[in-house]
Amino acid sequence: MPAPSADELKRQAAAVALEAVAPGMRLGLGTGSTAAHFVDLLGAKVKAGLDVLCVPTSERTRAQAAALGVPLATLEEAPELDLTVDGADELDARMRLIKGGGGALLREKIVAAASKRFIVIADESKKVETLGAFPLPVEIDPFGAKATRLHVERVARDLGLAGTVGPRLKPDGHVFVTDGGHLILDCAFGAISDPDALADRLSAIPGVVEHGLFIGLATAAVIAGRDGIATLGRLDPA
Ligand SMILES: O=C(CO)[C@H](O)[C@H](O)COP(=O)(O)O
Numbered sequence: 001m002p003a004p005s006a007d008e009l010k011r012q013a014a015a016v017a018l019e020a021v022a023p024g025m026r027l028g029l030g031t032g033s034t035a036a037h038f039v040d041l042l043g044a045k046v047k048a049g050l051d052v053l054c055v056p057t058s059e060r061t062r063a064q065a066a067a068l069g070v071p072l073a074t075l076e077e078a079p080e081l082d083l084t085v086d087g088a089d090e091l092d093a094r095m096r097l098i099k100g101g102g103g104a105l106l107r108e109k110i111v112a113a114a115s116k117r118f119i120v121i122a123d124e125s126k127k128v129e130t131l132g133a134f135p136l137p138v139e140i141d142p143f144g145a146k147a148t149r150l151h152v153e154r155v156a157r158d159l160g161l162a163g164t165v166g167p168r169l170k171p172d173g174h175v176f177v178t179d180g181g182h183l184i185l186d187c188a189f190g191a192i193s194d195p196d197a198l199a200d201r202l203s204a205i206p207g208v209v210e211h212g213l214f215i216g217l218a219t220a221a222v223i224a225g226r227d228g229i230a231t232l233g234r235l236d237p238a
Pocket residue numbers: 030031032033034035086087088089098099100101102103104105108
């Protein structure tokens with residue numbers, strides 16, 4: 001039998017996370033190709049009668065979930081969630097994450113922080129020893145974008161990090177704008193030896209709206225690999 005593709009592994013991880021969903025739950029729905037598998041599988045359950053209320057983390061996920069008939073609410077309407085399931089660009093053994101490859105990191109972090117539990121789903125390529133091979137997305141306000149970029153570069157230098165910091169562009173060459181009207185700086189620092197310190201320093205820059213380091217938010221992770229499924233943390237309520 002051929003080895004499962006990365007996309008099949010993403011779906012396997014999503015299927016394991018789906019087992020943590022119970023009737024009546026309020027759910028946060030992540031963004032990206034792995035989260036899209038979860039939404040797809042959840043849609044089939046809803047069609048079969050599962051009663052849940054979901055808050056999407058992006059317009060893309062909202063459209064997918066709506067098309068599948070998944071009941072949706074805004075975070076204003078449902079400000080406290082039982083569980084969020086989302087993908088990640090990288091995760092380490094302490095369930096510290098880099099997120100934002102899909103540009104939805106601000107809403108993803110707000111929704112994760114509003115959830116009692118946050119399960120990360122990923123294929124094995126996302127598991128790393130040290131965060132940073134994936135360029136860290138930093139969401140900034142368009143006002144003073146150049147000044148904010150210089151500030152991010154100064155902070156990186158202070159922490160001994162090198163590498164390019166540049167605005168994310170769309171494939172057509174135009175600047176990428178998030179659902180919230182912000183810009184993204186992709187920071188190719190390489191190995192981030194102290195993600196906690198970097199997170200604190202980035203959060204203190206006035207023009208930074210949010211950064212893609214998710215620390216202390218994930219309560220469990222499901223990592224699907226060619227040798228099986230590995231989990232970190234607790235998938236059931238503590
Ligand atoms: O943070 C994200 C979007 O902002 C995604 O979770 C992350 O980019 C992973 O995406 P994929 O599941 O497509 O690999």
